[in-house]
Amino acid sequence: MASAAAYIRLQHFYALLEAKRNPNLRQQPFVVIDGSRIIDVSPEAAKFHITTAMSIRQARLTCPTLQVVEAEADPLPAAERFWDTCASFSPLVEPEGHSSAFVGLSVQGNLKAAGERLMRRLALKLAVPFYLSIAPNKLTAKIAYLEAADLPLSVSGEKHLTWNQGRGQSSAPLKLNDKEKPAVNSRCLIIFPESVEDFLAPLSVNRLWLWPDKVHQQLQNLGIYTIGQLRQVPRLELERLFGETGKALYDAARGIDPAPVKGLYPPKAVQGYFQLPPETDGCRTWDALVKYLLPVLEHCTQELQRLSQACTRLRLWVEYENLEGKCWDKQLKNELQTADQLLLSVKGLLDQDWPAPITGMRLMLMGLKPAALGQLTLASYLKPQRQRKLEQLLPSLQARFGADRVFTASELSIPRRERMLQLLPGFGDYPIPVLGR
Amino acid sequence: MTHRVNAPIRVICRGKQPVAFSWGGRLYTIVQVIDSWKEMGEWWEKAPEITVYQVMTDDQGLYELHYQAVGRWILYKIYD
Structure with missing residues (x-):
């Protein structure tokens, strides 16, 4: 068996939710906004090349009949149905947002066959178009999605892609029966373990989504534009320039991501x-x-x-x-x-x-x-019970109020006055009046 | 995707937690219990309570084991 990470993202999730709430929006070009930001576009608006990166004004200029809808539908019930579908494939489901999740897979045999099976099942269970990318780890799986999402729409029948080597090389459509065909524009991209480095090499460092734009900019300022170029930089040099991040970047350039898919769904209840x-x-x-x-x-x-x-x-x-x-x-x-x-x-x-x-x-x-439990409830216990109870409660109290505010007396290794001086900046700066010599 | 097996297996436990199981002549070491919960069927029909364990083995396999209150372990399904 081999482990793999799948990244699944539903397309037009918020737009379809709004269309479900308001049937007048169906088949219409519209964008969903949160404040002044476009968070999703309807399939019809996407045909005008309107994206979430545009401002509302730009989008209106692109499509004069465009409707602008404030996000009002509660996305959680639909998102939970999507995550439940993911959980039927694997106990390792890590939701990323309402419309996307990582799924930890345990693959027996051929990865391509497993990808085809997953694509078929998703197509049957999900009523909306989606992207599916499968790779040895989360980092590569999401990069594969970003690449697939940027691909121009191809002609009908060639929309379900598998890539097994590099960008666009040896791509082959998945063979699905008409009944099993997912909604239009659903796409699948599989990155095989042996071709991860070749796949990543030509891509921009901006694709390293685990790090913020600031790091991408720093890399570009150093003349490192692609992940392949990043791979050429020695580890020590990256560590010198970026510290701990440098070590992770060195691994990422080789398609190594040690973070496993966590089983975060369903949440503990x-x-x-x-x-x-x-x-x-x-x-x-x-x-x-x-x-x-x-x-x-x-x-x-x-x-x-x-x-x-x-x-x-x-x-x-x-x-x-x-x-x-x-x-x-x-x-x-x-x-x-x-x-x-x-x-x-x-x-x-x-x-x-x-x-x-x-x-x-x-x-x-x-x-x-x-839970916020009062101290008074502890006072009625006998001493050993109270201590045990306190030990159980301490982590949760520290999580809630901060470790610097909740601590036990044994942790007080400095005199009280000095501790007060540390806690209250400014306190003690003035001379304390001494009374009655 | 899942593949239902529903076959009795032998399980080695530490305390109440399973640590390894043998199936098909092979020993699988459990490296992580991802989740566990109890399920009660039709209790008025005297259906036994089961404890469900979702586990990951050392070969990255994902399995669902059922422990029946009568002391029987079942390999219920494989996520593949």
């Missing part, structure tokens, strides 16, 4: 559920429901407290008798950590009349963040 047996009547009243719901909530809150976390997002699935289930997804204003708080939130969601008796419920506590 605490879950609990109940489901009544088929022969049991469903819950018709809130009191009847609480009998089943309360143990679930207590289990969830115990788990939250064990992890020293609080939840900021609540997802609730409810199953009704002989009816389709319903799902709520709520971003919470306040952090929740106790069963009472959760019960109130669930009651708030189920406030309306129920269409049928409830037969099951699944609760997912998401958006976990370190």
Whole structure:
């Protein structure tokens, strides 16, 4: 087996979301803006060569009938469906944005065949056009995407490309049946491990997306314009010029990226559920429901407290008798950590009349963040328990308030006054009046 | 992509965590447990609770192992 990284990016994601929300936009050239910046263009606007790099004025000049739409649709539900699709291929899914993700692949046999299989499955599962690039690591996979995205549209039937050597050499279209063909303009680009260096050599150093433009500019000021030229620079020289970044640039020029694809999706969550047996009547009243719901909530809150976390997002699935289930997804204003708080939130969601008796419920506590627990709750514990509890809590408190603000007494190795002088700049600059000699 | 196997396997554990498993006459060493969770089926039908482990082996393979409460390990699927 060999590991590979796939980079998948949906095209026109925000534009299609807005078109779904407002059907009048379908088949129209329009751009989606966030403030004064274009964040996406519709497929029809893309035909006019309008890109996200343009200003609104430039875009309007290019296409006089262009509509400008403020981004209003919530992208998260659609993004989660996309990430769920990715998660069905691999447990290693690292979302990059709402419309893009890295997927860690474990490839058995031929990489090209694996790429074709992945392309087919994606084409069946995703309703929107997408880019897929596969390479030995994340760095090369995203560079491959950037290259594929810059390619001019080719004629129909030649839009699904695989590259196995260098830029445009030995490219061959993937063979897909008509049924399996993805939406127009979906593209696949595979960089084989043995051809990574050849692929990267002619590309501009601007393609090294892991580093900011400032580094690209510095490289160009030194006369290094392509990744191939960067490869010629000795390691020590790069280290002298760029420090730690120089070491990473040396590796990147050879297509080496040690960062693995992390399994960040689905995010960590605490879950609990109940489901009544088929022969049991469903819950018709809130009191009847609480009998089943309360143990679930207590289990969830115990788990939250064990992890020293609080939840900021609540997802609730409810199953009704002989009816389709319903799902709520709520971003919470306040952090929740106790069963009472959760019960109130669930009651708030189920406030309306129920269409049928409830037969099951699944609760997912998401958006976990370190909980802010008061010091007073610790005071009631006996000393060893308190210390153990404090050791458990300390990392989360430091994550929340900063390690320089939360520390234990044993870390105080300097006298209190000196520490105060360090913490409060300006304090101690003035002579302290001495009273009563 | 996944390939369902659903075959019983032998697993070596340290504590409750799997560290290696043998399948098809080969020993696979687990280098990372990517995720694990519990799943309960139709409990009123006495379906056993299972613990699911998504693991990465030393040869970069990605596998899903199931541990059934009765003490049985299953190689459920391979991500390939």
